[in-house]
Amino acid sequence: MSRWNELPEGLDPRVRQLVVRLRRLKDHSGLSLRQLAAKTGYSSSSWERYLGGRSLPPREAVEAMARIGGDDPTRLLVLHEVAAEAWGTRRGTAAxxxxxxxxxxxxxxxxxxxxxxxxxxxxxxxxxxxxxxxxxxxxxxxxxxxIVTVGDGETRAAPHGSSSASRSAPTYTCRVERIDGHWYAGNSRTLDAILTNGMAGPKVAEAQCLLRRAGAAPGDVDGIYGPLTERAVERVQQRAGLVVDGIMGPHTWEALRG
Structure with missing residues (x-):
């Protein structure tokens, strides 16, 4: 197991989450930086910057690390997209x-x-x-x-006080029932949608209903993936023996659908 240096102070939590995940994958692979460079095509010094939180790795490097560490590349790329947004905002670059x-x-x-x-x-x-x-x-x-669409029917939640937030928000109800051996709450029938903090829509409401049914209270069922929902997802993931990252993916849906 590598002895990692502390990440830079002030590093955005979204970037920090990606870097910590990449560090775990490197530890799991047992590769040195030189071996990692040989397998990915990115230099040792580049990986030193990526894993030190001093530079954001490109998408291709993240995909390569997912393959080497045996992780789900879709899940890791979602983290990368969120981290890239935070990194671009901090540096004043295009979103x-x-x-x-x-x-x-x-x-x-x-x-x-x-x-x-x-x-x-x-x-x-x-x-x-x-x-x-x-x-x-x-x-x-x-x-x-x-429009800030980020998934199949899912959007980024509008900031409070914005014109979008001032409009009447949709209301969601939980009509939980067992169908063909799976739990459904009447908002979405997805089994594999990737949801993460900041997203909104009926799939988020579906997840919130199922989290509530599973005894992991996500707060209000408002269709907004906020910190309470993220923590509820982490509790379910920990209970189910999954990777605890607070991101809804196929494995977490499977745990909630039963």
């Missing part, structure tokens, strides 16, 4: 959600292969119409993605 949004729109444009295929002259009027329609669709998708 990762904006970068992800642009990347998604570009990917959509690349997938619209009709934009790249040359067409015979007689079909060019049709192509112009397709291009116009495609441009409209891409702009619509871009506008939709610029």
């Amino acid at each position: 990762p959600e904006t970068e992800v949004t642009v990347a998604r729109v570009r990917l959509l444009a690349r997938r619209l292969r009709v934009l790249r295929r040359p067409l015979p002259l007689r079909r060019r009027p049709v192509r112009i119409a397709v291009l116009a329609g495609t441009a409209t669709a891409v702009l619509a998708v871009f506008s939709a993605l610029m």
